[in-house]
Amino acid sequence: MRAYRLLKKLMPSSGGGDDFEKAKKSIRLARYGCTNRPFYHIVVVLQRRDCRAHPIEQLGTYDPMENHNGEKLVSFNLERIKYWMAKKARVTNPVAELLGLSGFLPIHPHTYMTAWRNRQKIKTESEQSETATN
Amino acid sequence: MQNLCKVELLYGKLLCKTKAINQQPVRYTRKPRWLPKAPTKMFRVPVRPQISPDENKELFRLYTNYRTTMKSIQEQLEYELETSYTGQEVLQEIANKEEVLWAKCMDVNDNWNAEVATEREQRLAKEREDRREEILAQLIEKEEDKKKKLEAVEEIIRLEKEKSKTYITVENIDEAIEKALDNVVDHKYALDLAGNIFKGNDPNEPTTGTMSFQTLGVQSIN
Numbered sequence: 001m002r003a004y005r006l007l008k009k010l011m012p013s014s015g016g017g018d019d020f021e022k023a024k025k026s027i028r029l030a031r032y033g034c035t036n037r038p039f040y041h042i043v044v045v046l047q048r049r050d051c052r053a054h055p056i057e058q059l060g061t062y063d064p065m066e067n068h069n070g071e072k073l074v075s076f077n078l079e080r081i082k083y084w085m086a087k088k089a090r091v092t093n094p095v096a097e098l099l100g101l102s103g104f105l106p107i108h109p110h111t112y113m114t115a116w117r118n119r120q121k122i123k124t125e126s127e128q129s130e131t132a133t134n
Numbered sequence: 135m136q137n138l139c140k141v142e143l144l145y146g147k148l149l150c151k152t153k154a155i156n157q158q159p160v161r162y163t164r165k166p167r168w169l170p171k172a173p174t175k176m177f178r179v180p181v182r183p184q185i186s187p188d189e190n191k192e193l194f195r196l197y198t199n200y201r202t203t204m205k206s207i208q209e210q211l212e213y214e215l216e217t218s219y220t221g222q223e224v225l226q227e228i229a230n231k232e233e234v235l236w237a238k239c240m241d242v243n244d245n246w247n248a249e250v251a252t253e254r255e256q257r258l259a260k261e262r263e264d265r266r267e268e269i270l271a272q273l274i275e276k277e278e279d280k281k282k283k284l285e286a287v288e289e290i291i292r293l294e295k296e297k298s299k300t301y302i303t304v305e306n307i308d309e310a311i312e313k314a315l316d317n318v319v320d321h322k323y324a325l326d327l328a329g330n331i332f333k334g335n336d337p338n339e340p341t342t343g344t345m346s347f348q349t350l351g352v353q354s355i356n
Binding site for chain 1: 157160193196197199200203204208211212215
């Protein structure tokens with residue numbers, strides 16, 4: 001790992017980045033947290049740009065860490081998401097999952113998969129514990 | 135490597151004059167592409183995920199369904215966006231708005247036209263009045279000129295009439311001839327610088343005395 005410091009230009013995370021009419025765009029998560037504290041912005045960016053590129057527009061936020069009520073908070077600007085989806089922006093899988101859970105899109109298969117795998121896992125664990133106690 | 139770092143740092147420092155404002159240091163970045171695999175991971179074989187056929191089948195079904203629904207949703211969204219620009223109702227609304235705006239514009243225009251019309255009428259009336267006065271003045275001037283010319287002509291006529299009394303006509307031609315024959319004027323004479331008239335051929339015998347040039351001039355004309 002390199003031990004030197006790179007200098008990056010600081011851009012407003014709320015939007016105003018490059019937007020070309022015919023370029024591919026994607027709706028994706030951009031990590032804006034710090035070490036051990038992930039926090040994501042849901043943004044539209046040109047698809048070829050890297051994850052921390054200057055976004056075209058911010059469409060929401062996602063906090064993957066549970067708060068004291070055991071909630072993971074997500075916010076969406078659904079109107080703009082509709083607009084960008086109509087403009088054929090690609091929705092990445094994590095964002096599609098979040099949108100599915102929020103009820104805007106159909107539930108993503110990955111969500112089902114993780115759910116049944118978790119269920120399976122719990123089941124096997126309980127069985128193992130039962131056998132251990134017996 | 136270290137040299138590269140130094141160069142990068144140097145250029146970074148040289149180029150960024152407003153470092154504190156719009157630049158942010160990034161401490162940890164990914165390993166560059168040209169570095170080899172880490173020695174600890176050299177002989178690691180990644181474990182492939184084990185997916186049972188049933189699960190695979192189920193996932194296939196779910197994904198195909200998901201894709202078809204997503205396609206239809208996509209199309210619907212595109213259609214909605216299109217209709218938001220070119221739908222019948224939207225177009226109607228835009229047309230209505232434009233009509234209202236047009237009516238408003240026309241109202242403003244009409245008011246303005248009326249205002250300008252009154253102003254123009256006033257101006258034209260004033261101009262007409264001015265023109266009338268000007269023409270009247272010109273007419274008066276012309277009449278005066280005409281009168282003056284007539285007077286001048288009449289004066290000429292009067293003079294001519296006065297002169298005409300002395301004209302030689304058929305009636306008094308004999309009288310005139312007799313008169314002329316009675317008073318013969320001999321124009322054959324000489325003058326010297328003092329104005330002496332010398333008649334006849336002998337210069338030593340002046341017939342008349344000295345005369346002024348003016349009287350001489352008048353004599354010669356007559």
